[in-house]
Amino acid sequence: MEIRPTTDEDLDVFVDTVHAAFGRFPETPVAGDGHWWSALEMDRALLALAADGRPVGTASAYSFELTLPGRAVVPAAGVTSVGVLPSHRRQGVLSAMMRHQLAELRGGGEFLSVLLASEATIYRRFGYGPATRTTHLTVPRHRAALAAPRARTEAGAPAAGADPGSVEVLRRAECGEILEEVYDRYRRSQPGALSRPHRWWTRRAGKPPIAPAPRHVAVHRAADGVPDGYASYAIESGTLTVDEIIATDDAAFTALARCVLGHDLVSEIVFQHVPPGHPLRWQLADFRAARVSEDTDWLWVRLLDVPRALAARGWCTDGELVLDVDDPFLGAHDRYLLTVRDGKADCTVTDREPDLSLDLSDLGSLYLGGTAPSTLIRAGHIRAHHPGAAPLADALFRTDRPPHCLHWF
Numbered sequence: 472m473e474i475r476p477t478t479d480e481d482l483d484v485f486v487d488t489v490h491a492a493f494g495r496f497p498e499t500p501v502a503g504d505g506h507w508w509s510a511l512e513m514d515r516a517l518l519a520l521a522a523d524g525r526p527v528g529t530a531s532a533y534s535f536e537l538t539l540p541g542r543a544v545v546p547a548a549g550v551t552s553v554g555v556l557p558s559h560r561r562q563g564v565l566s567a568m569m570r571h572q573l574a575e576l577r578g579g580g581e582f583l584s585v586l587l588a589s590e591a592t593i594y595r596r597f598g599y600g601p602a603t604r605t606t607h608l609t610v611p612r613h614r615a616a617l618a619a620p621r622a623r624t625e626a627g628a629p630a631a632g633a634d635p636g637s638v639e640v641l642r643r644a645e646c647g648e649i650l651e652e653v654y655d656r657y658r659r660s661q662p663g664a665l666s667r668p669h670r671w672w673t674r675r676a677g678k679p680p681i682a683p684a685p686r687h688v689a690v691h692r693a694a695d696g697v698p699d700g701y702a703s704y705a706i707e708s709g710t711l712t713v714d715e716i717i718a719t720d721d722a723a724f725t726a727l728a729r730c731v732l733g734h735d736l737v738s739e740i741v742f743q744h745v746p747p748g749h750p751l752r753w754q755l756a757d758f759r760a761a762r763v764s765e766d767t768d769w770l771w772v773r774l775l776d777v778p779r780a781l782a783a784r785g786w787c788t789d790g791e792l793v794l795d796v797d798d799p800f801l802g803a804h805d806r807y808l809l810t811v812r813d814g815k816a817d818c819t820v821t822d823r824e825p826d827l828s829l830d831l832s833d834l835g836s837l838y839l840g841g842t843a844p845s846t847l848i849r850a851g852h853i854r855a856h857h858p859g860a861a862p863l864a865d866a867l868f869r870t871d872r873p874p875h876c877l878h879w880f
């Protein structure tokens with residue numbers, strides 16, 4: 472079997488092969504319509520060829536930026552379009568493509584790769600760990616009232632103050648660049664968020680509200696008139712479904728949530744992509760009104776260069792930790808000393824006694840701060856070498872804001 476890089480000329484055969492692997496057909500193009508594959512970067516794609524030259528496997532990568540704890544914005548390869556034809560499965564085609572792709576990414580100086588997994592059983596063996604989760608919240612319309620905020624200033628006024636901004640409901644086609652601009656500001660301050668490169672918006676690739684679809688968009692503007700949030704939604708059979716609320720601060724989010732929760736002539740509101748632990752549930756007057764209708768892993772992370780990746784993110788607590796890291800897919804085993812001072816980390820190879828022994832995929836799960844080391848110790852996946860190791864690691868990996876990602880790719 473041969474694995475070869477592709478060019479723009481391979482787009483049709485690539486798209487055809489990946490659809491066949493998923494048991495689907497590419498939709499018939501509609502004039503002016505966007506397709507998810509129009510954002511593919513064909514100079515980063517791979518085709519696996521059978522002995523007779525027929526394509527049997529696909530894999531590709533997008534050039535994203537990822538926001539890390541501490542608001543560092545770094546490059547990350549977004550692995551995508553992985554598929555092997557049913558006729559050639561379980562013969563090592565995916566493993567060969569992963570090996571090829573990892574070598575290319577590392578050779579090109581990348582230190583992080585991320586993906587969304589179609590099945591949670593596929594990617595751990597290649598060093599990826601689930602690093603963020605996302606939830607859907609469903610709220611019946613008749614229980615959707617928001618509670619008045621209880622915090623007060625010393626003078627007795629509401630501490631949050633009244634929202635000085637405004638909300639306007641537009642059609643998706645009337646939004647111009649607003650969504651792209653607001654998303655870009657939001658993602659730079661949200662750990663775990665990915666960039667949405669300009670080509671995604673111009674080619675209208677992905678899911679709504681990037682892809683064209685009949686949508687209403689509630690746009691929130693700050694007091695100075697500058698858009699600082701939006702909620703994209705559609706109503707069908709009495710259910711108002713919010714694709715995403717993107718807001719650069721809590722006041723804008725609350726105003727947009729209030730707008731969709733107060734919609735007339737709907738029986739329920741479904742918020743897709745609410746970060747676990749988001750204050751929205753606490754804002755409802757009826758604490759039981761919101762039901763978690765979905766709770767799923769989203770972004771999976773693989774560290775391609777452990778010292779660079781650990782030094783790139785911000786840290787809240789000073790300390791030292793020795794990590795014994797196993798990367799079975801690449802046959803690597805290294806021990807690192809992580810030293811954090813004033814929010815920055817230095818990571819070097821060491822022969823000191825380890826505090827933790829862990830698989831690279833588990834380090835991927837800890838990396839963005841979405842999972843505490845003690846959780847994976849208690850689950851039996853990470854070995855703590857002494858009783859103080861778990862609290863020490865928890866304190867070090869803790870972040871000021873939980874990671875969240877909602878970009879589909």
Ligand SMILES: CC(=O)SCCNC(=O)CCNC(=O)[C@H](O)C(C)(C)COP(=O)(O)OP(=O)(O)OC[C@H]1O[C@@H](n2cnc3c(N)ncnc32)[C@H](O)[C@@H]1OP(=O)(O)O
Nearest residue numbers: 492551552553554555560561562563564565566586589592
């Ligand atoms: C980021 C993304 O694009 S996610 C999309 C992934 N693609 C899909 O889900 C499309 C449908 N599925 C497929 O195309 C294929 O089944 C793939 C790509 C998931 C796997 O391709 P294959 O060539 O069969 O994988 P390969 O033979 O290299 O398997 C390697 C190992 O992973 C295991 N494995 C592969 N697929 C799966 C799976 N779906 N569930 C559990 N284990 C799996 C194999 O059993 C094998 O294990 P082993 O090393 O212990 O023997």
